[in-house]
Amino acid sequence: MKYNLSYVLGALLSVPMAFIAFLFSVFQLDLHFMIDTAVFAGSYVFSFLPIQWYSSRKYLKEMGLTRREFHFIRKQLNDAQPKLKRLYKNYMRVRSYSEFKNLNEVAKLARTIYNTVKQSPEKFYAVESFFYSHLDNTVNLIDNYTMLQRMPNKSKEEKAKLKQTKLTIDENKRTLVADLKQLNESSYHQLDIEMELADIAKDRNSYRQAITESTKEKVNLKKNAKKYEYEMERKDD
Structure with a gap:
């Protein structure tokens, strides 16, 4: 997550600043070593906090999130x-293989949604239902289903309930697919815009080439006309 880079940047810039303050305290102020250490720690903290705050604020502004919203999403x-x-x-x-395949598909969908929001926190609100209910419900259903499925001596009613649970898990999987589509909708919209811009640029280049070729043809026509006039004048002479 790019937000964490603000901590790295803060540390990289704060350490040399704190070290300079430490050296100044040791060689210029000639204080006790404990005080020098306190100067180093204080300089680090007072330089780290504003640097980290400013760099993270810039990143949050790019995402269109407040600091409170970002911490809530995290x-x-x-x-x-x-x-x-x-x-x-x-x-x-x-x-069974079919159960493994179904579970793998559900896990892949959930992991993709999670990782996408982790990389782009501003997309959280497009799939907030996934975090509030869809993931919880799906995990609980699969937990109970896999546990009860292994139990021996199941009655007909229990088998029927497990079958119904499996159908519900399939419905939840379709819900996760819908969540993923909703999550990627803005990206596909941006892709459409980029494709339209590329087509416009392509048409513009084609138009420029057509104008250039037309200009060349006009120049050639003028040259041929002058050449023809010159030859006619020579014949008249």
């Missing part, structure tokens, strides 16, 4: 991470 991402891990643990519980 909290939602942190809450979703253990749920994804629970989803991955079910790989060891499935008992």
Whole structure:
């Protein structure tokens, strides 16, 4: 996440500034070593905070998010991470290839949505339902299904409930597909714009080439006309 680069930038710039302050304290002020150390720590903190704040503010402005919104989105991402891990643990519980394939598709969808929002936090609001309910519901269903599926001596009613649960998981998978499409909608819209701009540029270049060729043809016609007039004058002479 680009936001974390603000911490790296703050540290890279703050360390040399704090070190300079430390050297000044040691050689110029001639204070106690503990005070010199405190000067180093204080200089680091007081230089790190504004640098990190300013650089992160610039990044948040590019995303169109406030600092409060960003921290809220990051909290939602942190809450979703253990749920994804629970989803991955079910790989060891499935008992058939079809169940494994279905689980893998669900996990891939959930992971893609999570990683996309992690890289582009401003897209969170396009799929906030995924973090509020869709992921929770899907993980809970799969947890219960894989656990109960392994139980022996199931009755007809229990088998029917498991079958219904499997259908519900399929419905949830379609919901995740819809979430992913919603998430990528802005990217596809931007792609359409870029393609339109490319077509406009292509048409403009074609128009310029046509004008250039037309100009060349006019010049050639003028040259041929002058040449013809010159030859006619020579014949008259």
